[in-house]
Structures are given as structure tokens and as C-alpha cells.
Amino acid sequence: MIPVALALELKQAGLLWRTTMHDFFAIPDRGLDDRVYVLADMMAYTDLVQGWPVVAFHGTAEWALDYIFTTEVIWLPTEEQLREALAGALERAGDEAALELRRVAGGYRCAIGIGGERLAFDEATASEAYGRALLHLLTQPGHDVT
Structure with missing residues (x-):
């Protein structure tokens, strides 16, 4: 959580x-x-x-x-709810948007690729990594996550 x-x-x-x-x-x-x-x-x-x-x-x-x-x-929101919201936002953004979650030392890395840019969010839990990536998208102009 x-x-x-x-x-x-x-x-x-x-x-x-x-x-x-x-x-x-x-x-x-x-x-x-x-x-x-x-x-x-x-x-x-x-x-x-x-x-x-x-x-x-x-x-x-x-x-x-x-x-x-x-x-x-x-x-x-649960890990699943965060992942679904993030995947939906990336899908709506189109442009070869990508989503990846990997286990790394100290926790998890959620990587998103959007508009030719690749961003990574490292957190202690998968839920937090998804949440940070989603927060990033929510605060960017023109990205719809609803």
C-alpha cells in the first residue's frame, strides 16, 4: 500500500x-x-x-x-489500480508509450517511455514506484490519466 x-x-x-x-x-x-x-x-x-x-x-x-x-x-490505490491508471495514461498518450517494472537493489524501478523519453522511478515498493510514475504524468501538461 x-x-x-x-x-x-x-x-x-x-x-x-x-x-x-x-x-x-x-x-x-x-x-x-x-x-x-x-x-x-x-x-x-x-x-x-x-x-x-x-x-x-x-x-x-x-x-x-x-x-x-x-x-x-x-x-x-492498490498496486493493481496504480498500474492500470498508469498503463491507461500511457496508452492514451500513444507515441510508443511503454511501461516496465523491475526489481532492483533496495526496491523496484518503474520505467516509462513516452515521446521518445525514458524515465525511471525507484521506490521501496512496486506500488510506490507506480505511484511516483503516475504522479509525474499527472503533473505534466497535456497528459490525461482519468
């Missing part, structure tokens, strides 16, 4: 969360920063409140939070 800080950077850069069952998320700035939540049938689910998407909770025993807007939480 990627760190909350990287997930927040991705969110701020424009990565959209299309909620699906079993997605992971964090709730920042409410004394819950070190906890990870999962969308599931029983505890948390997505709903609309006054036309806005929210994460709603089924009577949790720990604290009383009926719902929270998805804009207030931070999605923690």
Missing part, C-alpha cells in the same frame, strides 16, 4: 477515485491518520447525500461518523 502522503499528492494532482468495493482509504485531520479503512458491504460504503458522493458508515462502535464526503478522504 502506498503511503498516505503519496496518495494525497496523487489526489491533489487530479487522480480521480471511482469507488469500488474493497478500496482502501484514510481519513486525514481527524485524529485517524494512522488508520486505514476499506469499503465493504458491512462497515463502509459509498452513497449520495444531497447529490454529493460520500463514504457512509454502518453504526460503528468506535465513533459516531454517519458519513464523510469522498473529497474529505484519501484513496489509497
Whole structure:
């Protein structure tokens, strides 16, 4: 799982969360920063409140939070979700875009090739390497990752 800080950077850069069952998320700035939540049938689910998407909770025993807007939480995408978002963005960029992940000393290297340029992102985990590459694309003008 990627760190909350990287997930927040991705969110701020424009990565959209299309909620699906079993997605992971964090709730920042409410004394819950070190906890990870999962969308599931029983505890948390997505709903609309006054036309806005929210994460709603089924009577949790720990604290009383009926719902929270998805804009207030931070999605923690899985390795697979990050890889799919990155591959989709590279595919839309065309121009012989390439994606490669390799194990290297100290972690993983995600290499992307786009527009004749090859970039490498070395991180401790494969998820973080994909996340850094995706963040790079999100912050480049003209690249669509949605």
C-alpha cells in the first residue's frame, strides 16, 4: 500500500477515485491518520447525500461518523489500480508509450517511455514506484490519466 502522503499528492494532482468495493482509504485531520479503512458491504460504503458522493458508515462502535464526503478522504490505490491508471495514461498518450517494472537493489524501478523519453522511478515498493510514475504524468501538461 502506498503511503498516505503519496496518495494525497496523487489526489491533489487530479487522480480521480471511482469507488469500488474493497478500496482502501484514510481519513486525514481527524485524529485517524494512522488508520486505514476499506469499503465493504458491512462497515463502509459509498452513497449520495444531497447529490454529493460520500463514504457512509454502518453504526460503528468506535465513533459516531454517519458519513464523510469522498473529497474529505484519501484513496489509497492498490498496486493493481496504480498500474492500470498508469498503463491507461500511457496508452492514451500513444507515441510508443511503454511501461516496465523491475526489481532492483533496495526496491523496484518503474520505467516509462513516452515521446521518445525514458524515465525511471525507484521506490521501496512496486506500488510506490507506480505511484511516483503516475504522479509525474499527472503533473505534466497535456497528459490525461482519468
